[in-house]
Amino acid sequence: MGEHRYLPMTEQDKKEMLEAIGVNTIDELFSDIPEKVRFKGEYKIKKAKSEPELLRELTRLAAKNADMKQYVSFLGAGVYDHYIPTIVDHVISRSEFYTAYTPYQPEISQGELQAIFQFQTMICELTGMAVANSSMYDGGTALAEAAMLSAAQTRRKKILVSKTVHPESREVLKTYAMGQNIEIVEIPYKNGVTDVDSLVDELSQDVAGLIVQYPNFFGQIEPLKEIERLIHEQKGLMIVSSNPLSLGILTPPGDLGADIVVGDAQVFGIPASFGGPHCGYFAVTEKLMRKVPGRLVGQTVDENGKRGFVLTLQAREQHIRRDKATSNICSNQALNALAASVAMTALGKKGVRQMAIQNMQKTHYAMKLFKEKGFDIPFTGHHFNEFVIRLNTSIQGLNKKLLNKGIIGGYDLGRDYPELEGHILICVTELRTKDEINALVQEMGENDE
Numbered sequence: 001m002g003e004h005r006y007l008p009m010t011e012q013d014k015k016e017m018l019e020a021i022g023v024n025t026i027d028e029l030f031s032d033i034p035e036k037v038r039f040k041g042e043y044k045i046k047k048a049k050s051e052p053e054l055l056r057e058l059t060r061l062a063a064k065n066a067d068m069k070q071y072v073s074f075l076g077a078g079v080y081d082h083y084i085p086t087i088v089d090h091v092i093s094r095s096e097f098y099t100a101y102t103p104y105q106p107e108i109s110q111g112e113l114q115a116i117f118q119f120q121t122m123i124c125e126l127t128g129m130a131v132a133n134s135s136m137y138d139g140g141t142a143l144a145e146a147a148m149l150s151a152a153q154t155r156r157k158k159i160l161v162s163k164t165v166h167p168e169s170r171e172v173l174k175t176y177a178m179g180q181n182i183e184i185v186e187i188p189y190k191n192g193v194t195d196v197d198s199l200v201d202e203l204s205q206d207v208a209g210l211i212v213q214y215p216n217f218f219g220q221i222e223p224l225k226e227i228e229r230l231i232h233e234q235k236g237l238m239i240v241s242s243n244p245l246s247l248g249i250l251t252p253p254g255d256l257g258a259d260i261v262v263g264d265a266q267v268f269g270i271p272a273s274f275g276g277p278h279c280g281y282f283a284v285t286e287k288l289m290r291k292v293p294g295r296l297v298g299q300t301v302d303e304n305g306k307r308g309f310v311l312t313l314q315a316r317e318q319h320i321r322r323d324k325a326t327s328n329i330c331s332n333q334a335l336n337a338l339a340a341s342v343a344m345t346a347l348g349k350k351g352v353r354q355m356a357i358q359n360m361q362k363t364h365y366a367m368k369l370f371k372e373k374g375f376d377i378p379f380t381g382h383h384f385n386e387f388v389i390r391l392n393t394s395i396q397g398l399n400k401k402l403l404n405k406g407i408i409g410g411y412d413l414g415r416d417y418p419e420l421e422g423h424i425l426i427c428v429t430e431l432r433t434k435d436e437i438n439a440l441v442q443e444m445g446e447n448d449e
Contacts, residue, residue, distance in 0.1 A: 014026075066403060066408060068081045068272060068408070070406070071403070071406055071407065071408045072406060072407050072408065072432070072436045072439075072440075073407075073408040073427075074407065074408060074409060074410050074426050074427055074428065074432070074440055075408045075409065075410060075411060075427060076219075076385065076386050076410075076411065076425065076426075076427025076429075077166075077217070077386075077411040077425055077427070078139070078166050078168065078169075078217075078264070079266060079272045079275060079278075080243075080245075080266065080267050080272070080385070080427065080429055081272060081427075081429055081431055082245070082267050082268075082355070082429050082430065082431065083355065083430060083431055084269050084270075084271065084343060085269065085342070085343055085346035085347065087342060087346050088269040088339050088342045088343050088346070091338065091339075091342045092335055092338055092339050092342065096111060096112075097111070097112065097115070097335065097338055098335065100112045100334065100335075103116075103297075103311065104311070106308065106309065106310045106311070110308065110309060112334065113297050113309035113310065113311070114309050115334075115337075115338045115341055116134040116135075116295075116297045116309075116332075116334060116337060116338075117297045117298075117309050118341050119132075119134065119135065119281075119337040119338070119340060119341040120132040120133065120134060120296070120297060122341060122344050122345075123244070123265075123281045123283050124283060126244050126247040126248070126252065126352075127242065127244070127247060127252050127253060127254050127258075127261040127281075127283045128252030128253060128254025128255040128258075128261075129252075129253075129254040129258070129261050129283035129284060129285065130254075130283075130284065130285055130286040130289070131283065131284055131285075131286060131288075131289045131292065131296070132281060132282065132283040132284075133281075133282045133283075133292050133293065133294045133295060133296050133332075134294060134295040134296065134297055134332045134334065134337065135265070135279050135280060135281060135282075135294070135332040135333045135334065135336070135337040136262070136279075136280030136281065136282050136293070136294060136329065136332065136333070137277075137280055137329070137331075137333060138264055138276060138277070138278045138279070138280045138333075139166070139169065139241065139262065139263050139264030139266075139278070139280050140168055140169040140171075140172040140173075140264075140280075141172060141280055141329075142241075142262035142263065142264075142280030142281065142282045143165070143169045143172065143173060143211065143239070143241050143262050144169075144172045144173045144175070144176035144177075145176075145262075145282065145293045145294075145327055145329065146209070146211070146239045146260040146262045146282065147159045147161075147173055147176065147177065147182070147208075147209060147211060147239065148176055148177075148180060148182070148327070149237075149260065149284075149288065149291050149292075149293065150208040150209030150236070150237040150259070150260065151180065151182050151208040151209070152291065153208070153237065153288065153291060154208040154209070154235070154236060154237065156205075156206055156207060156208035156236070157181065157182050157183055157206065157208065158182070158183045158185060158204075158206045158207050158208060159173070159177065159182055159183070159184050159185070159207070159208055159209050159210075159211065160185050160186075160187055160199065160202055160203070160207055160209070160210045160211070160231075160236075161173060161184060161185070161186055161187065161210075161211040162186070162187045162189065162194040162199075162210075162211065162212045162213065162216070162222070163186050163187060163188055163189050163194075163417075164189045164192070164193060164194055164212070164213055164216035164217050164218060164220070164222070165211055165212065165213045165216065165217065165241060166213060166217050166241070167217070167415075167416035167417075169213075169241065170184075170186070173211070182208075185202055187199050187202060187210075189218075191379055191380060191381065192216070192218045192220040192378070192379030192380075192381060192388065193216065193220050193221075193222050193223065193379075193381060194212055194216075194222055194223075194227065196223070196226060196230070199227070199230060200230060203230060203231070203233075203234050203236075204234065205234060205235070207231070207234055207236040208236055208237065209231070209236050209237040209238070209239050209259075209260075210227065210230075210231040210236060210237075210238055210239065211239045211240075211241065212224070212227055212238075212240055212241070213240070213241040213242070214240050214241070214242045214243075214246075214250070214253060215242075215243060215246050215250070215383070215384035215385075215386070217425075218379055218386065218387070218388050218425065219363070219383045219384050219385060219386025219387050219388070219425070219427075220379055220381050220382065220383055221250065221381065221382040221383070221384065224238075224240065224251075224253060224256040224257075224258070225256055225257075228256055228257035228258070229257075232257065237259040237260060238257060238258050238259050238260075239258070239259065239260045239261075239262065240253035240258040240260070240261045240262075241261075241262050241263050242261055242262075242263045243263060243264075243267060243384065244263055244264075244265055244267060244268065244281065245267040245268065245352065245355060245356055245359070246356055246384045246385075247356075248352035248353040248354075248355060248356030248357075249353060249356035249357055249360060250384070254283070254285075259284065259285055259287075259288065260282070260283070260284050260285075261281075261283045261284075262281065262282050262283070263280070263281055264278050264279065264280055264281070265278070265279040265280070265281050265336070265337065265340035266278040266279065268339070268340040268343040268344050268347075269339040269340050269342055269343025269344075270336050270339050270340060270343075277333060277336060278333070278336060279333040279336035279337050279339075279340055280333070282294065289313065290313060292313070293327030293329050294327065294329045294332055295311055295332055296311070296312050296313045297309055297310070297311060297312070298310055298311075298312035298313070355430050356384075358430035359384060359385035359428070359429055359430050360383075360384060360385065362385075362428045362429070362430065362432055362437065363383055363384065363385050363386070363387060363428045364383070365428075365434070365437060366387075366426065366428045366432075366437045366440070366441070367383070367387055369437065369438070369441045370389060370426075370441055370444075373441055373444075373445045375389050375390075375391075375444075375445075376389065376390040377389055378390050378423070385427055385428055385429055386425055386426065386427045386428075387425075387426055388413065388420070388423050388424070388425055388426075389410075389423065389424050389426060389444075390422060390423050391422055391423070391424055391444075392422070393422075395409075395410075395412035395414065395422065395423075395424050396412065398424070398444065399412070401443070402440075402443055402444075405439075405443055407439070407440060407443065409424070410424040410425050410426040410427065411424065411425040411427075412424060413425055426440075
């Protein structure tokens with residue numbers, strides 16, 4: 001085993017390289033840098049270890065993490081613990097997918113292009129939209145790109161966003177908007193959903209688009225039909241950020257008049273992975289097809305009439321004049337989009353629907369138990385797989401106690417919503433068993449007494 005397994009350079013290699021460039025020592029390479037500014041000491045870093053020692057240390061450090069294999073998780077807030085069919089890992093580990101980069105040469109990228117095409121098709125079916133792109137970096141950047149598209153399309157400079165949209169996505173949106181000089185106005189919520197009266201007050205002919213989340217950050221179902229009428233009366237665009245698994249049971253946003261639907265496909269076949277990498281999706285009406293950021297894969301035929309796939313309608317700034325480009329996104333999440341496609345295919349239409357129903361049913365079972373225990377659930381209305389509980393205790397302290405019992409607790413809403421100090425967001429997915437839900441309610445009940 002060499003000194004550095006991944007940098008197999010011998011002393012002889014060094015000697016030959018130095019000779020080739022005409023110097024005797026490595027120090028001579030830095031002769032242009034004055035002696036007095038050169039760092040002479042030892043860096044305060046650990047000495048290099050052999051590979052077996054390093055693996056042992058990293059394994060020990062990794063074992064300190066609380067993962068969802070050993071712990072029961074009730075934490076959602078944008079990243080979810082769902083069933084991942086075993087076949088997902090088998091397919092995405094194939095070398096032709098695992099190492100594939102950009103499919104610029106369609107003649108040697110047909111497998112990759114077909115997989116992306118299938119992803120686009122399934123996203124369109126779930127969202128009820130006409131066109132979807134080959135994926136975005138994640139749900140947050142997809143949402144911000146949608147806002148920028150609405151501003152460019154309408155030539156207006158104001159975006160309305162509901163405060164029930166994921167707080168991190170709203171931060172990403174503000175970052176994007178700053179560079180484009182676009183004004184972001186946040187609409188407050190009432191009973192856990194967008195406050196329609198406040199929305200009406202902010203609507204005007206200056207508004208490019210309105211962003212709502214469905215189900216929203218609190219797990220509640222927004223009144224999309226009413227919101228759609230209001231924004232379209234002002235000729236603005238309706239942007240819906242949606243959990244695609246929930247669309248197995250909810251009416252697709254496309255059927256309710258959405259112009260752009262975005263979200264994260266992490267719920268299909270992509271592990272939590274400490275928050276990423278994940279896979280954003282981006283779907284639009286046919287009218288907006290040429291304004292879509294990133295890549296689109298299209299189906300065509302070759303000169304012999306045989307079906308084939310190509311990159312089409314590329315609106316990236318590398319391909320067209322910069323001022324005409326829709327976005328400077330340079331890539332996509334092809335491997336994660338493939339994982340999502342394999343998961344959706346393995347589950348099938350009925351499976352996705354069944355999985356969504358289980359999320360809803362188990363959430364309602366948990367809510368019922370909490371109510372019976374005397375907990376206050378402040379937001380009424382329909383939920384998907386998350387709901388809010390008001391507690392009389394420190395959420396941080398509660399979550400520490402739960403962790404000691406092998407449970408990853410919910411999300412502390414006071415972090416993002418000062419008015420919801422002492423409120424926790426609980427997530428229940430299809431993986432949670434009746435016993436696990438009972439144990440959570442029992443532990444939280446003892447803590448709250």
